[in-house]
Amino acid sequence: QVQLVESGGGLVQAGGSLRLTCAVSGSIFSINVMAWYRQAPGEQRELVAAITSGGGTNYAESVKGRFTISRVNAAFLYLQMNSLKSGDTAVYYCRIRGALRDYWGQGTQVTVSS
Numbered sequence: 001q002v003q004l005v006e007s008g009g010g011l012v013q014a015g016g017s018l019r020l021t022c023a024v025s026g027s028i029f030s031i032n033v034m035a036w037y038r039q040a041p042g043e044q045r046e047l048v049a050a051i052t053s054g055g056g057t058n059y060a061e062s063v064k065g066r067f068t069i070s071r072v073n074a075a076f077l078y079l080q081m082n083s084l085k086s087g088d089t090a091v092y093y094c095r096i097r098g099a100l101r102d103y104w105g106q107g108t109q110v111t112v113s114s
Contacts, residue, residue, distance in 0.1 A: 002026035002103050004094045009108030016084050016112070022077040022094030022105055030099035034071055036079045038090035038110075045093070049079060062087070086114040 008020040020036065035050035049069035050058045057069055068080040077094055089112050094105040 002028055002096075004096065004103055004105035006092065006094050006105045006108040009092060009110045011111045011113065012084055014085055014112055014114045017080070017082045018084065018110060020079040020081065020092055020094075020108060020110075024075055024077070024096065028074060028096055028098045028103065031074050031096055032099065033095075033097045034069075034074075034077045035095045035097070036069060036077070037093045037095055038088075039093070039107075040090040043090075048092070051077075081110070084110075084112045086112050088112050 003025045005023045006020060008018055010018060012018055031053055033050050033052050036048040037045050038048050039045040048060050048063055049067055051069050051071055059067060066083045070078045089110060091107040091109050093107045096103045
C-alpha cells in the first residue's frame with residue numbers, strides 16, 4: 001500500500017525558511033511527476049512546484065527564485081522554501097503521478113506571520 005506523508009510545516013515569520021519533506025512508502029509503478037501543491041482557505045488547490053522523472057522542474061510564478069523542489073529517487077520529495085511571505089500560508093500537499101494513478105499525501109500546514 002502506497003503512503004505519502006508530509007512533514008516540516010509550521011509557523012514561521014515572514015522572511016523565514018522551511019523545508020517540507022514527503023516520505024513515500026510502498027511501490028509506485030512508473031512515476032511520471034512528483035509535485036507539491038498548496039491550498040489556502042477559500043482557495044483552489046494550486047501547483048507550487050513539480051519535478052519530472054528526468055529531473056526537469058517547474059515552478060509557479062509566485063514562488064520562482066524562492067522555492068526549490070528536489071527528490072531522492074522515489075522515496076523522498078523535498079520543498080525548500082525561503083523568503084516566505086504571508087501569501088504562502090496554506091496547507092501543502094505532496095502528489096505523485098504514476099502511470100496508473102495519482103497519489104496524494106494528507107498535507108502539512110504552513111503559516112507565515114507578517
